[in-house]
Amino acid sequence: MNFEPILYALSGFFMKLSDDAYDREKNIGLAIVAGVLCGSFIGYLAVTSADAACIFIAILIGTVLSLKVDSLNHIAALILFVLIVIYIGIPSIGLITLLICSFAAFLDEIGNDNSLIKNKRVKSFFEYRFTLKIAVLSFALLGLFQSTYPVLKIPGVQYFLLPTFVYFILFDLFYELAGLKFNTIYDGLNSIFRVFRKID
Numbered sequence: 668m669n670f671e672p673i674l675y676a677l678s679g680f681f682m683k684l685s686d687d688a689y690d691r692e693k694n695i696g697l698a699i700v701a702g703v704l705c706g707s708f709i710g711y712l713a714v715t716s717a718d719a720a721c722i723f724i725a726i727l728i729g730t731v732l733s734l735k736v737d738s739l740n741h742i743a744a745l746i747l748f749v750l751i752v753i754y755i756g757i758p759s760i761g762l763i764t765l766l767i768c769s770f771a772a773f774l775d776e777i778g779n780d781n782s783l784i785k786n787k788r789v790k791s792f793f794e795y796r797f798t799l800k801i802a803v804l805s806f807a808l809l810g811l812f813q814s815t816y817p818v819l820k821i822p823g824v825q826y827f828l829l830p831t832f833v834y835f836i837l838f839d840l841f842y843e844l845a846g847l848k849f850n851t852i853y854d855g856l857n858s859i860f861r862v863f864r865k866i867d
Contacts, residue, residue, distance in 0.1 A: 681708070682705045682744075699743045722827075735776050
């Protein structure tokens with residue numbers, strides 16, 4: 668069974684749950700637990716898939732350069748991800764592709780929640796982080812043609828499998844879902860913890 672789409676979805680879900688638990692409820696404990704789960708899933712994906720390794724390391728670089736790793740939950744997820752990648756190792760990835768995806772992730776982070784951007788379409792573009800989506804889609808589409816067109820075989824360029832783009836969209840959809848349903852999820856988790864506290 669292919670667990671990649673499930674892990675991409677769970678990674679996006681717990682990433683947003685971690686962010687909103689910290690930002691909206693100031694629940695540091697839940698934020699760190701969700702961040703650690705996200706870091707674990709992304710770490711597993713990175714060590715088992717060259718495509719995932721390139722994409723998630725690019726996101727890491729983009730968030731670090733844009734100074735968005737700014738809370739305990741982010742740091743916990745970052746440390747766990749780095750430890751998994753260093754301890755187990757990652758498949759070979761293309762440096763040029765990594766640099767392009769990192770730059771795309773950086774632009775998305777700089778543009779997201781940027782008060783200087785007034786145009787609604789531009790604001791929405793960065794809010795839903797379309798720069799990296801376009802980069803991932805481009806490398807996936809080019810990957811379809813590299814066997815037919817040898818000129819596309821460039822040292823340092825890594826092409827993605829087309830399913831990788833679908834998985835990445837799943838990551839983003841579940842990220843947005845966690846944000847839309849955060850209050851329901853948070854209230855549900857609070858109810859569960861109250862039941863456990865009564866049992867204890």
